[in-house]
Amino acid sequence: MGLDVQTGADAVAPTPPERAAIVSPLRAYAPVVVAAVVLALLPLAFGGSGYYRTLAIIMLVYAAYAIAFNIIFGGTGQLFLCLGALGGLSAYVSVVLTQDGGLPLLVTVPLGTLLAAALGALFSWVAVRRNLDVIFIGIVTLAFSLVFYNMVQGLRSLTGGETGMVVTGGTGTPLRGAVSYYVFVALLVAFLALYQLIDRSHLGWAFRALKNDELAAELAGIDVARYRIMAGAIGAAMVGLTGALYVHHEGFISPSVFNFAHLDVRVLVVLAFGGIGSLLGPIVGAAAVSVLDEFLRPLGQLRLAVYGVVLMTLFLFFRQGVVPTLAAATHRVRDRVRR
């Protein structure tokens, strides 16, 4: 099963990118285009209402986080429990450098993104160095979430601490105002395209191989370590970019936005809904979660409890995610009807 060196290597090596490329670029990127069009037209549905626009942007942002998590976890099985911390770190760095350092957004946002990417790579590297399993990544990243929160508190003079601070960096850019919606649509579409690009590339093939059977992949010559680190870096960069852009759009930054119990929990629910490893799942999941979030707003802190229940239920009964499970079920029904 895993110890038969010969068959393991053979099973993985022969058809790499060619197999993915069997699906023509048209078919692969069509969903991305469709999503782009739908999202671009969405504003018509809320007719200029700032409220719905805000809601939609939040949905886009969570979808973006979810795609990043999809690449890290769905692609290489690394459970990064520090999305909020990564996004928050990038955001704070970008804000501080812009406001206190006087650097332009075009410099500070990439810097924040790079920092997040570096950390993502670091965490992956640590776990990979010793060929260790899921647990260590989970623990290290969770610890980092704690570190992030404490750093924000500790560097109060820089960060404004618990109360947060106003962000002026985005004024005058497309990140403010009605256009901001399209900025985030562009971001999300770019992420979707990136996801597909990775999936169809050498990277995606390597990811599938090492998720399928790590030992066989190693023996087939795949440098598992390198791919894990790449996934960690890319995903973390995406999270960092999203976080930084978001605060410059919002005009306000505080640790609560990037709290583990705020951001990470919602991203997990998004993926539990939408399915880990599906392209459009994050969007569907994010839409569901945004609606749910608004609907439950009067409950305040109790929402955390609801999400906890949702997570447990979903991972108990819909291991693949609600969307894929339902999709599979409808396929089965359709097949049965055909006969």
Place this chain on the structure above:
Amino acid sequence: MAIVLDGIVFGLQLSLLAVGLTLIYGLGGVLNLAHGQFAAVAAIIGAVLVGRGHAPLVAVTLAVLAAGLLALFIDRTLMRPVYKLTGEARVLLSLLLTLGAAFLIDGLLIYYHPSTALNLSVPRLGLDLFGVRMRGSSIAASLVAIVVLVGLMLFLRYARFGKAIRSIIQDEVGAQLCGINPGRVRTVVFVLSGLLAGLVAATQAMISSVGSTDGLNFTILALIVTVVGGLGRVSGALVAGLLLGIVYTLASFHIGAFVTFVILLLAAIATILVRPSGILGKVS
């Protein structure tokens, strides 16, 4: 010197907190991310009972038992499907399900008791140790921790059930062949971990207040100690707890609270890189 002693006091709490977690891992290869929440629940229940006029000792005992009960409930419900899986799938599901449980408990606690906290006052006697004046609360907390930890070590080493626990960690199949039921043992240990977490809430409450928001912190601290001590090694958790307690207190005093956490994270990372089986090295 005073700081080192304070570090030991804190370290004992950390050891107590981590011991249950590391045992659960050793027995079943799973991690309970709701561990800290057991302590938080105990703290809140204790605080509520004390607030209603019950004697602190009674309140705390009931609170610790409640934590144990909660652990029993989670083991019987969430952990059943987890143990049916093996390897990485098992670990993942345990992390995700217990995370969900942690969110549920935190959400409920923070919503209904946002500012409730447990505070236990200990008689004001002081004691001189190595020339340092120790507060009654520190002494009490440490004594409880020492007694329980020593008791646990003795139990694991000499009691028949303790040996059964160790046997499962060393060779689960062998244990089954000896007529030991791993599932039942895991449940007992899970409940034990809940009781221990509840106990830490009580001992910490002697020193500072423990409230509804402390759950996640406790969990993460316990996780770091567990990793540094070596997953599944009780003796490792003990040593790591003391060590990290001292490091934490020293760093907190000299540098500042927030950098301390960075140091703890670095300690965990360093352990993984240099001594993945924990500071005590490989099990012979």
Place this chain on the structure above:
Amino acid sequence: MLRVEDLHVAYGETEVVHGVTFRVDAGEAVAIIGSNGAGKTTVLRTVCGLLAARSGRVEFEDVSLTGRSADRIARLGVAYVPAERHLFPGMSVAINLELGAYPKKPDPERFAYVYELFPRLKDRLAQLAGTMSGGEQQMLAVGRALMAGPKLLMLDEPTTGLAPILAEEAYRALAQLRDDGDVTVLVAEQQVPLALELADRGYVLEDGRIQLEGRADDLEHNPDVQRAYLGIA
């Protein structure tokens, strides 16, 4: 005592044991012989509860064993000594033996009996099981299995990794066990001569099926058996 009927066992989709039927009566010693991969280990592991059967019946003293957990079956009086032994490496000989009696308190008489069978264990009570040689580990594994006072003792290739002298010594101990009459013995073995010498009856298992069965003496003189396992042309 032990009755196995039409046992089918599969690993995932692949069936490896196809309708095996055999029995072991109280006080006997029975051998299941066959080459590597014949399915002997699979059969024993299924009987003792470490594997689930796809279909078939396993009965021990009229109690059905199918679907029961391994620890439950062990407590019913069926002791299994696997080829890998599965000892507790970080624990001493004494504690390994002690745990064999779980959940009961270890009986001093049982200890005495085990020491009588394997005097070398008595000399090494404090030694960690993980540091012992192959032969000593084998003795410890059998000794541990005996501590619970089982009615049926099943051994899977007890001579694995043992020098011939030690293998013979092991079988002498098994013979004494059988003669003392307390334990019924079922041995799965690749080293056929030793097994057939000990056993009263035997079964030949190949490709997941019982190919031959009969009294040990008859099997020993069976020309096919001689050719396949005894190296006699």
